[in-house]
Amino acid sequence: MSKTIVSIMNVEKMYGENHVVKNMNMNIAEGEFLTLLGPSGCGKTTTLRMISGFEMPTAGAIKVQGESVEKKEPYQRDVNTVFQNYALFPNMNVYDNVAYGLKVKKVPKKEIHERVMEALRMVQLEGFEKRRITQMSGGQKQRVAIARAIINRPKVLLLDEPLGALDLKLRKQMQIELKRLQKKLGITFIYVTHDQEEALTMSDRIAIINEGRIEQIDTPVEIYKHPKTKFVANFIGETNLLDAVVLEVNGDTAVIGTEVGKAMVQLDPKDKIAVNDGLAVSVRPEHMKFSKTPVDGFTIKGIVKENIFVGNLIKMMINLNDGTEIRVNRFDASDLSEPGELVYLYWDLPKGVVIKEKELIHTDSVKDIEGGDPDEEE
Ligand SMILES: Nc1ncnc2c1ncn2[C@@H]1O[C@H](COP(=O)(O)OP(=O)(O)OP(=O)(O)O)[C@@H](O)[C@H]1O
Ligand SMILES: [Mg+2]
Missing domain, CATH: 3.40.50.300 (P-loop containing nucleotide triphosphate hydrolases)
Structure with missing residues (x-):
């Protein structure tokens, strides 16, 4: 230290x-x-x-x-x-x-x-x-x-x-x-x-x-x-953020419900997540996966909009039915879905980062900070 x-x-x-x-x-x-x-x-x-x-x-x-x-x-x-x-x-x-x-x-x-x-x-x-x-x-x-x-x-x-x-x-x-x-x-x-x-x-x-x-x-x-807030998740690198509510807690995993379907997340005991809590899950484009058939625990569906080739990387844009655009990065061109195809989205549990927006300490009112500065006492 x-x-x-x-x-x-x-x-x-x-x-x-x-x-x-x-x-x-x-x-x-x-x-x-x-x-x-x-x-x-x-x-x-x-x-x-x-x-x-x-x-x-x-x-x-x-x-x-x-x-x-x-x-x-x-x-x-x-x-x-x-x-x-x-x-x-x-x-x-x-x-x-x-x-x-x-x-x-x-x-x-x-x-x-x-x-x-x-x-x-x-x-x-x-x-x-x-x-x-x-x-x-x-x-x-x-x-x-x-x-x-x-x-x-x-x-x-x-x-x-x-x-x-x-x-x-x-x-x-x-x-x-x-x-x-x-x-x-x-x-x-x-x-x-x-x-x-x-x-x-x-x-x-x-x-x-x-x-x-x-x-x-x-x-x-x-x-x-492990971004702790949505702002940090968005500001550092690219990410997919989904707002959700907790439907079920089973030990160290939870079932969450989003506007567009259910998914699973892994919980950190420190976060003390309970049923009905609101949270966001952040999944980086390199960790978002898709499948042509449903995956256990996940029901979020999307339609592939386009595949963009960027050198060794393929950026896939997938639209959810509430208008959200999900980004998926693929390094293997042999395993893509084509525009217009239906896909099911999922992720390996450790790659879905749960963000519980903590109450940031609010000190916006000037009153709160008066008296803290000795130079003010005149
Ligand atoms: N001397 C000053 N008097 C009044 N307002 C100021 C003064 N200096 C900075 N501000 C305001 O304080 C805020 C923060 O400014 P600051 O210069 O610290 O930002 P910054 O993070 O360095 O931004 P940038 O990346 O653009 O340099 C801004 O709203 C700015 O307009
Ligand atoms: Mg500056």
């Missing part, structure tokens, strides 16, 4: 009437690569700005190594940020850009030189010292920005969509480089993206944020295999 380096406790952020971060709680471990992932406007940048100490929570507290960041002067903080637009000085060369923070702090020249060269070596930009920023490619500028951010040896590095401006190929390459660099430096990374594939590739854990709330915080594998 590693030590917690950043803790976010009951944090709320209001901009006027706009409640942008809601009851946020999370502990980030030393050396962890944690990603904040969510749609535009969900509060990712706001959360980073609060961790960096440039923005104050409306209520709650954020601590870095047990201390509130905003109590320290910006240059003393153990947190540094890489912004999306890099914020480099275009007229200065690479060396001066990287050295800037140390010059301001009046670090001796010899030490500056050693540290700049070390930082440039880390990001594989040795030999580029004299190059002007305007003569660097997107990926190179990105690395200069990182060298500049790590030169102060921060404990925590915040990165706000740092690869957003790069083309896909360079982006993929930089994802792997950045992850390697992070492991080598041992710095805690808090990384923001709205690209789910990027988050899955790079992170130790991902916090999925929706409208200012953390819906789930888990490893990439857990998030993909």
